[in-house]
Amino acid sequence: MPLIARNIRTKERVNVFRFKDPKQELKKEDLECPFCHQPFFIRGGVGTSVRAHFAHYTDCSSD
Ligand SMILES: [Zn+2]
Incomplete structure (x- = not known):
């Protein structure tokens, strides 16, 4: 299960663990x-x- 995404607008890597409630x-x-x-x-x-x-x-x- 992927834990890192890429933000299309900012081009930054997004680590899901940095968010308390990622869906929100x-x-x-x-x-x-x-x-x-x-x-x-x-x-x-x-x-x-x-x-x-x-x-x-x-x-x-890649999975
Ligand atoms: Zn992929």
């Missing part, structure tokens, strides 16, 4: 996979039993 604090429209550049969304986190992480809509060869 990050815009998924801004996030992409740093390897395959496909869009990311956020899975898990606050209110779930799964630690927050990024996920692809489609398969990524």
